Amino acid sequence: MPANSEKILLVDDEQDILTLLEDVLRQEGYQNILKAATGELAVALCREEKPDAIVLDIMLPGIDGIEVCKQIREFSYCPIVFLSSKNDDIDKLLGLSIGGDDYVTKPFSPKEVAYRIKAQLRRKSYEQANNQKAAIEIGTIRIDTDSQRVYKVDKEISLTAREYQLLEYMAQNAGKIISKERLYEQVWGEYASGVDNTMMVHIHHLREKLENDPSQPKLIVTVKGLGYKLEQV
Numbered sequence: 050m051p052a053n054s055e056k057i058l059l060v061d062d063e064q065d066i067l068t069l070l071e072d073v074l075r076q077e078g079y080q081n082i083l084k085a086a087t088g089e090l091a092v093a094l095c096r097e098e099k100p101d102a103i104v105l106d107i108m109l110p111g112i113d114g115i116e117v118c119k120q121i122r123e124f125s126y127c128p129i130v131f132l133s134s135k136n137d138d139i140d141k142l143l144g145l146s147i148g149g150d151d152y153v154t155k156p157f158s159p160k161e162v163a164y165r166i167k168a169q170l171r172r173k174s175y176e177q178a179n180n181q182k183a184a185i186e187i188g189t190i191r192i193d194t195d196s197q198r199v200y201k202v203d204k205e206i207s208l209t210a211r212e213y214q215l216l217e218y219m220a221q222n223a224g225k226i227i228s229k230e231r232l233y234e235q236v237w238g239e240y241a242s243g244v245d246n247t248m249m250v251h252i253h254h255l256r257e258k259l260e261n262d263p264s265q266p267k268l269i270v271t272v273k274g275l276g277y278k279l280e281q282v
Contacts, residue, residue: 055170056081058100060091060117061132062109070104073159077167088112092120100127101173102166107133107144115147122148123209126197128169130162147237185220187281188268190259192220199259206258211236215251216259219269219279228276252277 057079059070067084074082083098085091088109095103103121107114118129130151131144144152151165185192191200197213199206208216214236219227229248256263270278 053078054081055079055101056083056098057166058083058085058091058094058098058103060085060088060103060109060114061106062086063106066106066132069159070162073163074166077163079163079166086110088114088117091117095121095125095127099125102128102130102169104130104132104162104166105149107131115143118144118148123211125210128166128173130165130169132157132162185217185223187220187223187279190220190268192217201259208255208258212251212255212258216255216279219277223279223281226272226275226278232277 057074059067059074059082061067061070064086067086071082071084083094083100085094086109088111091103091105091109092112094100105114105117109117112120114131114133118131121127121129128150129148130153131149132153132155133144134155150169153162153165185194189202191203192198193200194217197217199208199213199216215232218232218235233248252269253263256266256269260266260268268280270280272278
């Protein structure tokens with residue numbers, strides 16, 4: 050079977066499962082396999098190695114898979130397939146709502162996991178091939194939606210994955226007032242409840258990176274009692 054170039058990160062504290070999944074993935078042509086037995090190492094490897102897909106056990110020593118997924122979603126959009134020994138709809142919904150793409154319950158067929166990874170990578174490739182949206186320009190800010198990069202007066206601005214998602218959504222609705230709850234539900238994919246502090250922190254960081262004077266924002270403005278608006282400056 051021809052080798053695939055995609056890089057796969059496997060995260061599980063059971064060595065037997067890591068070995069089993071690695072063997073099956075190699076049989077399917079995936080030769081670039083990374084492994085981690087803890088959540089902390091998984092986040093570090095994802096940040097450094099930029100895998101194309103992740104298989105992530107929920108029950109891990111230290112930080113669990115849910116927290117790992119939350120941290121990874123701050124800087125990466127790569128597909129995440131959860132593994133769990135719990136066959137519980139609540140756990141499935143939680144995993145998917147915080148950024149997971151698929152969910153497999155233990156005990157599982159290693160072949161099924163491999164095929165689910167393949168399906169996620171095909172979907173990712175299809176979306177990239179069909180994502181021909183033009184760049185969005187708001188004043189001196191240019192958002193390249195294909196590469197998910199942001200520029201201010203042609204200088205690239207480094208944003209986290211969550212900051213980029215916020216900015217792109219507001220840019221797609223430039224000039225419109227968007228409530229904090231709607232922003233949270235659209236970007237985090239979760240029901241909005243008590244989101245004020247989370248939203249304020251991310252908006253503050255965006256202003257620091259994009260505004261000429263963050264203390265007097267002209268681009269991302271607060272509409273008191275209603276939400277935020279990206280001005281078409």
